[in-house]
Amino acid sequence: MFPEQNSGYGYEDCKATADWLLTQTDIRPVVGIVCGSGLGGLADMLKDQVVFNYKDIPNFPQSTVRGHAGQLVFGTLKGRPCVCMQGRFHLYEGYPIQKITLPMRIFKLLGVETVMLTNAAGGLNQDYKVGDVMIIKDHINMPGFAGNNPLAGPNDDRFGVRFPCMSDAYDRELQQLAMDVGQELGYSDFLKEGVYCVLGGPSFETIAECRMLHRLGADAVGMSTVHEVITARHCGMRVFALSLITNQAVMDYESKEKANHEEVLQTGRQRAKQLEQLVSAMVTRIEHSQNYA
Numbered sequence: 001m002f003p004e005q006n007s008g009y010g011y012e013d014c015k016a017t018a019d020w021l022l023t024q025t026d027i028r029p030v031v032g033i034v035c036g037s038g039l040g041g042l043a044d045m046l047k048d049q050v051v052f053n054y055k056d057i058p059n060f061p062q063s064t065v066r067g068h069a070g071q072l073v074f075g076t077l078k079g080r081p082c083v084c085m086q087g088r089f090h091l092y093e094g095y096p097i098q099k100i101t102l103p104m105r106i107f108k109l110l111g112v113e114t115v116m117l118t119n120a121a122g123g124l125n126q127d128y129k130v131g132d133v134m135i136i137k138d139h140i141n142m143p144g145f146a147g148n149n150p151l152a153g154p155n156d157d158r159f160g161v162r163f164p165c166m167s168d169a170y171d172r173e174l175q176q177l178a179m180d181v182g183q184e185l186g187y188s189d190f191l192k193e194g195v196y197c198v199l200g201g202p203s204f205e206t207i208a209e210c211r212m213l214h215r216l217g218a219d220a221v222g223m224s225t226v227h228e229v230i231t232a233r234h235c236g237m238r239v240f241a242l243s244l245i246t247n248q249a250v251m252d253y254e255s256k257e258k259a260n261h262e263e264v265l266q267t268g269r270q271r272a273k274q275l276e277q278l279v280s281a282m283v284t285r286i287e288h289s290q291n292y293a
């Protein structure tokens, strides 16, 4: 269950991959972006792109889900050096949890300071509508309750401490910045704040499960992001995350709605432009150790 040395995702493996990437490009990213299902267009915002197919990157897993292109894109966004995962990995694809989160450690070793994650999620909060964008303020790690945590196994102190705090997982300044930028862009009507719950997937939730999650305090449900957040915080990167509410979770036995991946991708296409605007405007205003103004 736990990674052995030479497992393909220890410190040396991550370092080898990061060092290889740094020999292939002069871009030294300070922001790392992860594109959720159907949100890969975010990578198209980057200028002066250097693109790597995941299959050509040593130690990197492959994307297997429709709507996840499987490319790592380096580039600049209004002068800020960025790296963008056009496609992420999920537990249900069958990868060990440490492999899903390996790119976060590679981001760290590339010099990334801030990670911005996006995902597609089902809305549990009855005030949410399809197309709303939820700024994630906290999470519920359901697989973690059963011991499925990306940090389980021997701790490598070069990445972080054995018992990392998670009450500050989502950077409050970045949440406020998203709200401010969203307001300036005229997005207030569809911008929300809430709690994201991760499940293992790939089956969508039953009605009883949706009702339970809502009662537990979750506003949206999905199958990603949380493992990446835990790994990114463990190694000291700042985290911002948002969910695009692509469908309403079915909470009612009278409903004829059925969750499906096609609707998820379709909603992603409809909101793509606004999400690009929001993320790019935020990137230009995030402070980093170097001044890129």
Ligand SMILES: O=P(O)(O)O[C@H]1O[C@H](CO)[C@@H](O)[C@H]1O
Residues within 6 Å of the ligand: 035, 036, 037, 038, 065, 088, 090, 118, 119, 120, 121, 201, 222, 223, 224, 225, 260, 261, 264
């Ligand atoms: O979380 P992202 O990668 O956006 O994808 C979401 O969309 C897929 C289901 O349609 C699941 O993989 C779920 O997690």
Ligand SMILES: Nc1nc2[nH]cnc2c(=O)[nH]1
Residues within 6 Å of the ligand: 120, 121, 122, 123, 199, 201, 203, 204, 205, 221, 222, 223, 246, 247, 248, 249, 259, 264
């Ligand atoms: N688990 C889960 N993941 C999603 N991703 C997009 N929509 C959903 C949903 O309703 N449930």
